[in-house]
Amino acid sequence: MNTPGVLSFTQQAWEQVLAKAKRAVVYLDAACAESLHWGCGSSRLLEAVGSPACYLREFEPAAVGGGVEQPKAVFVLSSLLKGRIVETLRDIICRSHFQYCVVVTAVNHAVHLTANHVPAAAAAELEGQQPVFEQLEEKLCEWMGNMNYTAEVLHIPLLLAPVAPHLALTPAFASLFPLLPQDVHILNSARPDRRRLGSLAEVDATALTPELLLQIRCLVSGLSSLCEHLGVREECFAVGALSRIIAADLANFAPAKNRRKTATGRASVVFVDRTLDLTGAVGHHGDNLVEKILAVLPQLPGHTNDVMVNMVELTALQDEEENQNVVVPGCLAQSNDPAAKALWEALLNTKHKEAVMEVRRHLVEAASRENLPIKMSVGRVTPGQLMSYIQLFKNNLKSLGNHCGLLQLGLATVQTLKHPQTAKWDNFLAFERLLLQNIGESTMSVVLNQLLPMIKPLNQRTSDDYSPEELLVLLLYIYSVGGEFSVDKDLGEGEEKVKKALAQVFCEESELSPLLRKITGCDSSINLTFHKSKSAVDELFTLLRDIAGARNLMKQFKSVYVPGNHTHQASYKPLLKQVVEEIFNPERPDPVDIEHMSSGLTDLLKTGFSMFMKVSRPHPSDHPLLILFVVGGVTVSEAKMIKDLVLSLKPGTQVIVLSTRLLKPLNIPELLFATDRLHPDLGF
Numbered sequence: 206m207n208t209p210g211v212l213s214f215t216q217q218a219w220e221q222v223l224a225k226a227k228r229a230v231v232y233l234d235a236a237c238a239e240s241l242h243w244g245c246g247s248s249r250l251l252e253a254v255g256s257p258a259c260y261l262r263e264f265e266p267a268a269v270g271g272g273v274e275q276p277k278a279v280f281v282l283s284s285l286l287k288g289r290i291v292e293t294l295r296d297i298i299c300r301s302h303f304q305y306c307v308v309v310t311a312v313n314h315a316v317h318l319t320a321n322h323v324p325a326a327a328a329a330e331l332e333g334q335q336p337v338f339e340q341l342e343e344k345l346c347e348w349m350g351n352m353n354y355t356a357e358v359l360h361i362p363l364l365l366a367p368v369a370p371h372l373a374l375t376p377a378f379a380s381l382f383p384l385l386p387q388d389v390h391i392l393n394s395a396r397p398d399r400r401r402l403g404s405l406a407e408v409d410a411t412a413l414t415p416e417l418l419l420q421i422r423c424l425v426s427g428l429s430s431l432c433e434h435l436g437v438r439e440e441c442f443a444v445g446a447l448s449r450i451i452a453a454d455l456a457n458f459a460p461a462k463n464r465r466k467t468a469t470g471r472a473s474v475v476f477v478d479r480t481l482d483l484t485g486a487v488g489h490h491g492d493n494l495v496e497k498i499l500a501v502l503p504q505l506p507g508h509t510n511d512v513m514v515n516m517v518e519l520t521a522l523q524d525e526e527e528n529q530n531v532v533v534p535g536c537l538a539q540s541n542d543p544a545a546k547a548l549w550e551a552l553l554n555t556k557h558k559e560a561v562m563e564v565r566r567h568l569v570e571a572a573s574r575e576n577l578p579i580k581m582s583v584g585r586v587t588p589g590q591l592m593s594y595i596q597l598f599k600n601n602l603k604s605l606g607n608h609c610g611l612l613q614l615g616l617a618t619v620q621t622l623k624h625p626q627t628a629k630w631d632n633f634l635a636f637e638r639l640l641l642q643n644i645g646e647s648t649m650s651v652v653l654n655q656l657l658p659m660i661k662p663l664n665q666r667t668s669d670d671y672s673p674e675e676l677l678v679l680l681l682y683i684y685s686v687g688g689e690f691s692v693d694k695d696l697g698e699g700e701e702k703v704k705k706a707l708a709q710v711f712c713e714e715s716e717l718s719p720l721l722r723k724i725t726g727c728d729s730s731i732n733l734t735f736h737k738s739k740s741a742v743d744e745l746f747t748l749l750r751d752i753a754g755a756r757n758l759m760k761q762f763k764s765v766y767v768p769g770n771h772t773h774q775a776s777y778k779p780l781l782k783q784v785v786e787e788i789f790n791p792e793r794p795d796p797v798d799i800e801h802m803s804s805g806l807t808d809l810l811k812t813g814f815s816m817f818m819k820v821s822r823p824h825p826s827d828h829p830l831l832i833l834f835v836v837g838g839v840t841v842s843e844a845k846m847i848k849d850l851v852l853s854l855k856p857g858t859q860v861i862v863l864s865t866r867l868l869k870p871l872n873i874p875e876l877l878f879a880t881d882r883l884h885p886d887l888g889f
Contacts, residue, residue, distance in 0.1 A: 288889015
């Protein structure tokens with residue numbers, strides 16, 4: 206393999222799973238399936254199983270067990286082996302005829318000890334032993350009905366879904382999202398008065414719920430394994446409250462201490478809270494085709510980072526709604542097709558116009574190689590033109606098979622270009638640009654008054670108007686980009702008008718979307734009264750003010766808004782861009798908002814001595830590898846911006862962007878209104 210990276214880390218982990226999979230029934234949970242999907246593809250697993258029958262199954266309580274002719278099972282799980290997960294294992298095994306069971310967990314044994322409340326001192330004495338796994342192995346034999354049958358429980362770090370060489374996601378942590386000021390009130394409700402938290406700045410690991418703390422430890426376990434694969438000793442840095450807790454946990458993760466002593470490489474790992482800048486996540490200024498594909502095409506079931514591509518056009522079926530479920534959908538991940546993978550990486554790294562031309566070039570070259578009767582055309586690329594190239598492959602099974610990955614990306618492009626929401630993208634962009642100019646020149650109340658005429662009930666809306674969910678996206682943009690503002694009588698009145706209009710719109714929806722059901726607390730529009738709707742909207746505006754004040758605790762990164770002047774229009778300067786520029790500032794000032802997390806006494810002494818002696822404090826630009834982890838999601842444009850920026854500021858530095866998920870604008874309201882942020886469901 207080439208230089209160790211996110212792809213080799215993922216593929217090496219899956220090779221260990223594949224080695225166990227021969228002639229086995231393989232059960233996967235959704236997060237591991239997504240890692241496989243992007244890392245090496247389900248076809249690799251099917252090859253490893255080597256059976257003509259379909260032996261892949263979803264890990265769930267209702268999963269079909271193994272028959273008499275299926276004596277071997279492999280369970281591939283992203284979670285801790287505890288509670289409901291173990292109950293599901295038991296139920297599947299008890300209704301099967303297995304004689305050999307392998308259980309793979311992505312979480313290492315040390316975290317299982319923590320989950321089982323084993324004190325740190327006792328856990329240290331167990332180094333090299335795996336009692337939790339050994340006990341489960343005994344249980345597996347018991348459930349199989351014979352203690353002489355074979356059972357194995359092992360840890361393999363199936364953490365990442367590598368989307369590109371520079372970008373990887375953590376599907377098991379897609380719901381992990383930074384804390385908001387309102388979360389402090391919830392945390393305080395479980396604390397005595399004298400220990401109440403004043404703000405997010407005071408939140409540390411001891412203040413979190415046990416579930417959230419354990420979720421963080423599971424993530425840290427995977428990140429430590431990644432650093433081991435990369436052969437680096439990492440210095441941990443953080444920007445934001447939750448990032449500070451994650452970075453400190455990684456810096457002080459006990460199993461990492463020994464591997465750091467022998468690591469030859471060095472890396473800086475910088476965690477950044479998404480909530481410090483939601484503008485980039487809900488905005489439409491990313492001029493990238495992939496972002497639009499993710500925003501408009503339906504999500505691939507069970508996945509957080511891929512979409513369904515309608516493949517009916519390549520069949521003899523009519524392209525009608527009832528036929529769309531007849532043909533298996535295509536997708537964006539093409540891990541086993543080098544040509545399609547090359548196109549995918551080009552789409553991630555180019556602007557919209559160049560990306561569409563790149564799709565045309567790849568289709569033309571593929572058709573030429575297959576000697577298909579292609580009609581060349583120049584000038585602007587249209588969806589119809591791309592479709593005419595794709596149709597050439599339709600009745601040629603060999604050509605179809607040779608270029609299946611490329612055709613999926615081609616169809617994704619065509620379906621996105623023709624989608625009505627794509628035309629709306631430009632409307633969003635125009636309004637966001639107008640807002641940027643007005644925020645500098647007007648008060649917040651004037652900006653809200655401009656939004657007011659756009660809030661229309663269902664019976665007055667056309668396809669060009671904004672849905673309630675889209676209005677939320679615009680409100681999030683306004684409050685996030687504007688930052689903290691002074692509250693006055695005019696603002697109170699402006700907000701009240703918008704609140705009433707929005708509450709009325711919610712009430713008049715014929716059917717509540719899942720997001721609106723979550724916001725209003727109502728399952729049906731029939732039960733939604735104006736009073737309930739208005740209360741929900743009042744809470745929404747409390748949240749919006751929290752978002753506006755998200756950077757209050759920052760000293761340096763206080764604003765993402767750059768006011769206009771006589772030569773430049775007002776603009777948005779992403780927080781991630783500011784962080785990277787600060788990391789590679791040639792003057793190397795001590796970072797103000799990028800906190801270093803010490804990993805023991807030596808680091809603390811360094812930090813202490815540096816106050817009165819010439820001891821260099823750790824700096825995130827010290828090392829040849831920068832890992833930037835955005836907690837709460839990242840967009841394709843942001844990942845490209847980080848990669849390009851590091852290349853221009855310090856060309857020799859390698860950068861890896863990690864995040865919990867790929868974002869589209871509508872994801873942010875969903876994550877903000879998630880009810881399990883403080884109490885994630887860990888399966889027990």
